[in-house]
Amino acid sequence: MKLFDELKWRGLINDISSTDLEEKLNAGGITFYIGTDPTGDTLHIGHYSSFLIAKRLKDAGHHPILLVGGGTGLIGDPKPNTERPMITKEQLDYNYKKLRKQVEELFGFEVVNNYDWMKDIHFIDYLRDYGKYFNLNYMLAKETVKSRMDIGITYTEFSYMILQALDFLHLYEHKDCVLQVGGQDQWGNITAGIELIRKKLGKEAYGFTMPLITKADGTKFGKSEGNAIWLDKEQTSSYEMYQFLVNSEDEKVVDYLKKLTFLDKEVIDELEEKVKTEPFRREAQKVLGREVVTFLHGEAEYDKAVKITNALFKGNLKDLSQDEVADAIKGFExxxxxxxxxxxxxxxxxxxxxxxxxxxxxxxxxxxxxxxxxxxxxxxxxxxxxxxxxxxxxxxxxxxxxxxxxxx
Structure with a gap:
């Protein structure tokens, strides 16, 4: 199965800017980027699928760049129903350093910070060099902006699209980056960058988005009792993460296996059949927990999560060390x-x-x-x-x- 076909089979393609991208993805050798703003000091499970896409592309011979938005994080990507709270420069810088370390250790990606090229842009230069390429009607038609028009949107948030487009332009010019990848909610920002590159440089760039991962009721995947499932095991223990994954709904677990693991089609098809015929065994959920926890935290942490799970189920709590008991009670009130x-x-x-x-x-x-x-x-x-x-x-x-x- 070629790369593009595999991405489609896994349900990882939502929007695509050009049919030419299929051939380019299959051929390998292109530089692409994926971005996140440092609103927290660790990634959560909702980020995980996006970063796995980047790893899938890397394994297929492409070069990934992770952009951590130290500049755009000072502004905030418009939320559908409210303005994001402002974060201090000091907090953003701390978060950036933590995220950079986490991503380099987990995925080995090159990491850049858009504050490095945004901090010296003067306002008049910003308007002349970038703002003049954006038609107001074009910006108003974007879903992220349109959804806020009834309740109001500040000029600061409205400008976010231009700043993200500026990122794509900068990486195109300085890193030969021709592709941006993101969640489906980033489609408007991605196409804005493609348009800026086309208008300012006369060059073609590409983008594609992936569907957001959700639960069966349509709510965001990655929340447990109102708390995010963090990738940092100091904030979410391996046991908590394993439990969250093992409790995945039967209707969604195959979707999660496709998007959150590197298991091949044959293995996932077998697990899908077991969900239908022997759902009580929860084998697909256990495999999902094993694959994700092992990738993020290693085999020892996975073994520890299973040990705690079995001890709680069988009541053999005395078999647990003090550290294991501490992990076991973390998720409880x-x-x-x-x-x-x-x-x-x-x-x-x-x-x-x-x-x-x-x-x-x-x-x-x-x-x-x-x-x-x-x-x-x-x-x-x-x-x-x-x-x-x-x-x-x-x-x-x-x-x-x-x-x-x-x-x-």
């Missing part, structure tokens, strides 16, 4: 209870049980475990002496329900 409560009162005070009667029924029915031990005594005391990690105890109800309480 921690509920404070008074030290030395009996288990019935603990379950009620932590809002695990709705009443003392319900709590007693669960305990007498052998449905409650504390720190991996099944408890049938309603007078069992939950205190710091029983804690599995610091002052924390892990309570399990039934097969899947876990809670973390902190004795105070």
């Amino acid at each position: 921690i509920m404070e209870v008074n030290d030395g409560l009996n288990l019935v009162d603990c379950l009620v005070d932590a809002n695990i049980a709705s009443s003392k009667r319900e709590a007693r029924e669960w305990i007498s029915g052998n449905s409650i475990q504390v720190n991996g031990e099944k408890i049938s005594d309603v007078d069992y005391i939950v205190d710091k002496n029983q804690s599995i990690y610091k002052d924390y105890s892990i309570i399990k109800r039934g097969k899947r329900n876990y809670y973390v309480v902190e004795s105070k």
Whole structure:
């Protein structure tokens, strides 16, 4: 399968600026860039597919450049429904350094910062050298701008399109970069850059976008209980990431396997069949978790994530080290209870049980475990002496329900 056909099979092509690009992608040897603004100090799982596309192109013989927008980040790409908050130069510079290190270690891409060429452009030069190539009606027709017209958009945000086009022009002139890749929400900015290169230099450049990855209900992929799944394991542990991926919906897991792994068509087709015939085994989800966690954090971290998962499922919490227990409880809400409560009162005070009667029924029915031990005594005391990690105890109800309480 040629590169372009593989990208289409994986569902990674949304918009394409020219049919000529198919041949160029298959031939290899072109320089392209993908950009992100340093609004945070780590990438999240939503970025991951985009960066994997860049790696796929790199493996096929193309040269990737990652542009981290230290300049455009000071402005902010227009959001569909509100203005982005301004970030200080100091924070953006810190974020840039962190992202650069992360991307170089994970993917080995060349990294550039558009602040380096934007910082010395004078306003009059900006208007004469770049602004005159943009027709106002052309800019207003772009989806990112059009969606904001009813509620209003500042001139600052309105100018973002020109700044991103300026990036493409700069990289075309200084890096021989002829292609920009981005998410489908960047199509308007990408085509603006193509137009600027055509009008100012009389040259042809190219662009394509990929669909945004979503859950079955259409919401963004990469959120868990309102928190982003970060690629930095210090912010999202390998266990948390593995759990997020293993809990992927059956309707979407094959799509994620295509976009987030390097598994070939034959392997993914086999997993797709197992989703249909044996969904309860969740084999596709487990493979997804293995592939992503191993790529990002290595085999040892994947093994650790599986060990924690199995220990929680089987109740073998004593098999976990203190570091592993710390990772296991990271994703849970921690509920404070008074030290030395009996288990019935603990379950009620932590809002695990709705009443003392319900709590007693669960305990007498052998449905409650504390720190991996099944408890049938309603007078069992939950205190710091029983804690599995610091002052924390892990309570399990039934097969899947876990809670973390902190004795105070």
